[in-house]
Amino acid sequence: MIDLKFDGVSKKYSIRANGDSPKRWYGRRSAKRPGQMWALRNVSFQVNEGEALGIVGHNGAGKTTILKILSGITTPTAGEITIRGRLVALVEVSSGFHPELTGAENIYLHGAMLGMRRSEIRRKLDSIIEFSGVGRYIEVPVKRYSSGMFVRLGFAIAAHLDPDILLLDEVLAVGDAAFQAKCLERIAELRKDGRTMVFISHDLAAVYRLCDRALLLSHGCILSDGPPRQVIDEYQQMTFAGQDASVDESDTRTPAKSTGISFFAPESPEGIRTGYPLVARLAYRALENIPDAVFRVSIYWPSGYLCAQLTTESLSGGLQLEPGTGVIEFQCPTLPVVPGLYRIDLAIESKGLEIDVQQRCATLRVDPGKIAYGDFLIENTWKITQTIAKPQL
């Protein structure tokens, strides 16, 4: 069964000279004619029941417009959308709160805005309060709440809805780690229950992990539609192709610069895999003599924590760089990190001071190889010793 169908949907925003708000939705993009811009152009796609679709693309590609049209906040200029079932959007979960009302009153108000009946809210009230962790502050006006409590209460309400189709827009980007874990837990639960999901995010790792299929949007058009891996690859190529062009070769302010990073898996024909050798080649350019130089390739988890680092740092001191270009090749006998998407930072230091930092300049995608659970693969061997119990006579 098809749960969601976009059929030739276009959306035009008219930009008035004095209107400031529509600008939020399309960013700084050139329109064909001043005064109007197309946020979506003839977009068609379908989502099947139980499928999780990820939508990726740059700011202003039209992702949020799709979400706004789906949730009924705005309407398309052309085309037709069919939605089968109850659709719930988890977008800025606490935007319906009234600061003067207490937490409990806001649960009723916000729940009603999300389409819940009063009887339904009354039934779920205790469960919502318990989930939010707001506890005894539930009778306090929400203007006295911390921002964390605010968001938790909002999510607690939304999480108690019973959607057939769930829309998520960067909800995972807010709240603390515990809250994010709670969000993910709830989403996984809904997925297991066969609910349809549309997930809009810049977090490619989350799209990769949560979705069955992905769409790549650019300037209001669908560029590709397929398995998340393939679509993410395409998106990254698009992104980094754009970034490479912006590297200023004539930059003379930094005496040394990383100009590129590439990863190879010499023994595995298809991509980089857990437990197999990895080769990383870092290209650099130096404009002058750099004493005591250290190169660092930092590998970050999607959450932003440092996972590991490849470095030339050693106790015997740094490298001496001559003006010109060069390549550092790091050889790793086994790659111990588990499958996923990692962000890469490059840095060059001289005498302990950073002289060049390239943040999030590349992504390392690790595919499943040797079996590993947790965060790392621990290389090990094993043997078994069995003592056979003597059969009793």
Add this chain to the structure above:
Amino acid sequence: MPLRMSTTPEAAVPSQMTARSAGAPTHPTTWETASGLARAPGRPVKVIHPPAFSIATIFTGLRTLVHYSDLLYTLSLFRLNVRYKQSALGWTWAALQPLALMGIYTIIFTRVTTVATGGVPYPVFVFSALLPWIFFSGTISSAVTGLVLYPNLLTKMYFPREIIPLSYLVASLADFCIASLILGGLMVYYKVSLTWHLLYAIPIVVIMAAFAAAIALFFSAVQVRFRDVGLAMPFLLQVWMFTVPVVYSLQSIPLRFRGLYLLDPVAGLIEGFRQVVIHGTAPDFQNLALSGSVAFMSLPLAYAFFKSSEATMADLI
């Protein structure tokens, strides 16, 4: 059909959530919604089209409105709560405003100049008209500014937008009821007797509410695009009050202008309200029919206009 959560083998392993809910026996599962059984087998199918101004939007709009009727109730209730929160006098404000106006007009129209009241003491005379007028003008002024007061509601969430202006109507109606008690007190004090004709006040208030809803829907929709409406509204309402028989009676209007004067449904309604409440006579049914037809013809038109502008409200606000 997806399996019910609790019947899957995974559910046998207590997750963090089910473990927590074990402490609350009244809620056997924290996610009661997570059960597949709670979902109706036939799901509603919704089709979204580009917006168009048509009478059909009234019917689809009303269907959605019925679905969200609990929101209208909740929002109206909270309008009243919020309005008097953190104010020392609280609900008394609903009565204070008309009382203060009554005092001012009584001084002006009994000391400075006089108007014919048909033998009724002026305070009761003016209060009985201020009551429906404040209901009418209060609805419009709060509804017009109310829709754009929280832009986040319009750009981040969906619910039928007419609920915002309509909730102000309900809140004003509640204020009207509170102030009615004061009118009752005044009538006892000035020994104005009640008659059964008082019951005509109910259809009069209903027609008035319908017309207030029509005006509020129309102007609040325009306000989203042109904030001029909100700026002009207090002034317009001020002028409007003096073009309807609030501080004076309909009898003060020369007969040959009266037909034109009564084209404004509010004029007929306010005069009718005063007649049935303090004069104890039947209202002028011709006026009532005219006001009623204007109100009930403008309401669907205003609603259709509102629904067709609703489509782009989030883009324009």
